[in-house]
Amino acid sequence: MSTPEHSPLGKTTVYADRYDPSLLFPIPRQAKRDEIGVSAPLPFHGVDIWNAYELSWLDARGKPRVALAEFRVPATSPNIIESKSFKLYLNGFAQERIDDAQRLAATLHRDLSAAAGAEIEVLLSEASAKAHAVIDLEGESVDALDIAIDDYGPPRADYLRADANDIVDEALVSDLLRSNCPVTGQPDWGSVQIRYRGPRIDREGLLRYLVSFRNHNEFHEQCVERIFVDVIRHCAPQQLSVYARYTRRGGLDINPFRASAEAAPGNPRGARQ
Known part of the structure; x- marks a missing residue:
C-alpha cells in the first residue's frame, strides 16, 4: 500500500551503494487532492522540478563521475515519489559502472517514469557554478510588511482577499514559507512566488496566509x-x-509549479538552495 506511513521516511535505513529501482516509493496524489476538492480535470497545469546535487557513478574504467540532475515530474502524474526513497535510489548508483552519462539518464528516465506513472524529463549537467548561478525569484517581496502575526496553522484561507476594483498584473514573493513533513515532522523551508493578473491581492492577508502554513503537515x-x-x-x-x-x-x-495556463517554468536556484 503506497501511503507515507509505509515509506522509508522516519525509519532506520541501510544505505545501499548498488543500483536498485525497487527502492523508489510512489505515493498517489489523489488522496490529498480530495482534501482540497481537486479532481479531474485538474484546475491547473504544472510540474514538480527536482534537483539532485549528490549523484555519482563509476565510468567503464571504474573512475567516479559526478553530475547535477534535474527531473521534471508533470502534475498530471498519478504519483509523487517519496523523497527519501528517491535519495536512496540515487545513492545506489555510487558503485555502479555505467558506460556514459547518456545511458545513466536513460536508466533514470525509465525507472522514475515507471514510479510516477508518467514521462519524467531528465537532464544531467556538470557541477559548474557558472551554469547554476543563484537567482532571486522575480517579484515584489511581502516579507517586510510591519504586521504582528500570531497564527501559525492550520492554513487560513480566509486571510486571502482582493480588491475587485483594482485590476493588476504582478508577482508577489515571500521567503517565509515553512511547512512540515507529514511523516517525520521535519520542517520544510521555502520561498514562494505568486504571479497573477486580476483583482489586487491584499499583501497583509497574503503574508498571514502563507505564515499559517508554518505548523502544517x-x-x-x-x-x-x-x-x-x-x-x-x-x-x-x-x-x-x-x-x-x-x-x-x-x-x-x-x-x-502550478499555473492556470500551460507554462514551462525556469529552474532558478535560490540563495538558500
Missing part, C-alpha cells in the same frame, strides 16, 4: 496545490501561477 507538492486553489477561490484572479522553491534535504530540492 503536508508534502511540498500538496502545499503548492493548496495555495493555488485557495488563491483562486478567495481572490478570483484571471490568471495565476504559484511556484515554490524549497531548500534541499538529503541532496534533493523539490520545486512545485
Whole structure:
C-alpha cells in the first residue's frame, strides 16, 4: 500500500551503494487532492522540478563521475515519489559502472517514469557554478510588511482577499514559507512566488496566509496545490501561477509549479538552495 506511513521516511535505513529501482516509493496524489476538492480535470497545469546535487557513478574504467540532475515530474502524474526513497535510489548508483552519462539518464528516465506513472524529463549537467548561478525569484517581496502575526496553522484561507476594483498584473514573493513533513515532522523551508493578473491581492492577508502554513503537515507538492486553489477561490484572479522553491534535504530540492495556463517554468536556484 503506497501511503507515507509505509515509506522509508522516519525509519532506520541501510544505505545501499548498488543500483536498485525497487527502492523508489510512489505515493498517489489523489488522496490529498480530495482534501482540497481537486479532481479531474485538474484546475491547473504544472510540474514538480527536482534537483539532485549528490549523484555519482563509476565510468567503464571504474573512475567516479559526478553530475547535477534535474527531473521534471508533470502534475498530471498519478504519483509523487517519496523523497527519501528517491535519495536512496540515487545513492545506489555510487558503485555502479555505467558506460556514459547518456545511458545513466536513460536508466533514470525509465525507472522514475515507471514510479510516477508518467514521462519524467531528465537532464544531467556538470557541477559548474557558472551554469547554476543563484537567482532571486522575480517579484515584489511581502516579507517586510510591519504586521504582528500570531497564527501559525492550520492554513487560513480566509486571510486571502482582493480588491475587485483594482485590476493588476504582478508577482508577489515571500521567503517565509515553512511547512512540515507529514511523516517525520521535519520542517520544510521555502520561498514562494505568486504571479497573477486580476483583482489586487491584499499583501497583509497574503503574508498571514502563507505564515499559517508554518505548523502544517503536508508534502511540498500538496502545499503548492493548496495555495493555488485557495488563491483562486478567495481572490478570483484571471490568471495565476504559484511556484515554490524549497531548500534541499538529503541532496534533493523539490520545486512545485502550478499555473492556470500551460507554462514551462525556469529552474532558478535560490540563495538558500
